[in-house]
Amino acid sequence: MTDRRRVCSLGEAPPGDESRPVRLADELTELARGLHDADAPDDVLREAVLAAIDLVPGTQAGSVTVLVGGGKRVEHKAASGTLPARVDAVMSEYGEGPCLDAVLERRIVRVDDMRRETRWPAFAPRAADLGALSMLAFPMFVKDGSFSALNLYAGDPGAFTDDAEHVGRLLAAHAAVAYSGAQREENLLAAIETRDLIGQAVGLLMERYSISSGRAFDTLVRFSRQANRKLRDVAAELIRDAEAGALR
Known part of the structure; x- marks a missing residue:
């Protein structure tokens, strides 16, 4: 600032x-x-x-x-x-x-x-x-x-x-x-971060269950709906759990 x-x-x-x-x-x-x-x-x-x-x-x-x-x-x-x-x-x-x-x-x-x-x-x-x-x-x-x-x-x-x-x-x-410009930039950065998180989560599900990217994404969406949580939050939690498991 x-x-x-x-x-x-x-x-x-x-x-x-x-x-x-x-x-x-x-x-x-x-x-x-x-x-x-x-x-x-x-x-x-x-x-x-x-x-x-x-x-x-x-x-x-x-x-x-x-x-x-x-x-x-x-x-x-x-x-x-x-x-x-x-x-x-x-x-x-x-x-x-x-x-x-x-x-x-x-x-x-x-x-x-x-x-x-x-x-x-x-x-x-x-x-x-x-x-x-x-x-x-x-x-x-x-x-x-x-x-x-x-x-x-x-x-x-x-x-x-x-x-x-x-x-x-x-x-x-x-x-x-x-x-207005700062808000648009912040929203764009958030969207990019969300896309990256979802991509990482989809990759984890593909590797874990040996499924296609489409099925992995559908699974992530289903988790989101069942938990009544945003897709971004579900993806972030999945990544945190995977990282925590890798450190054990």
Whole structure:
């Protein structure tokens, strides 16, 4: 995992500051490299949260919300501290909040003062009590149907401006593409590993019972169904048992 902490906040642009768009482009280019160099999907999310704290004006903390299991379960990842973790837990408890709206409605959700918020009657008072008076939630959208959002928090009302929305939107777009790519790579590696495990298990069965590869594979599938376990897990156990027997 790369270290993004060397990036400094861009802050609000002073009037007539024509260099800021160039600096922002440079920072986002560096961020894109860091995200694509991350070792795993969760590393991408941690990189994105750290970058948001550095780059998005007003941000004090961040996290990522991911809907899994066909959108039936909420996972909170890469929380930068206790505030986002506690606020995200309240959102899960009540099933409402800016993060969920951003994910499900695929739009940016901004909260200027949680104490006066009426969109989430159960969530808002609890979040305000925890100290999250300002929030920004960005959908991390890619065409593969993933459901996630980058969530930013501040302890002061009115912490986020239109400029913060602009920077956060660009950052979230970079993070979404990198996260999707990391997931695909992880799934591909897992598929290759699964194929190799099944191949080894089939070879063991062929040798043990003097049967063809087709019959060996069918036998492995039958074991999997009878045990109600994944084929990969059955193959891995068969290989472990064979290795353990060879060491005796």
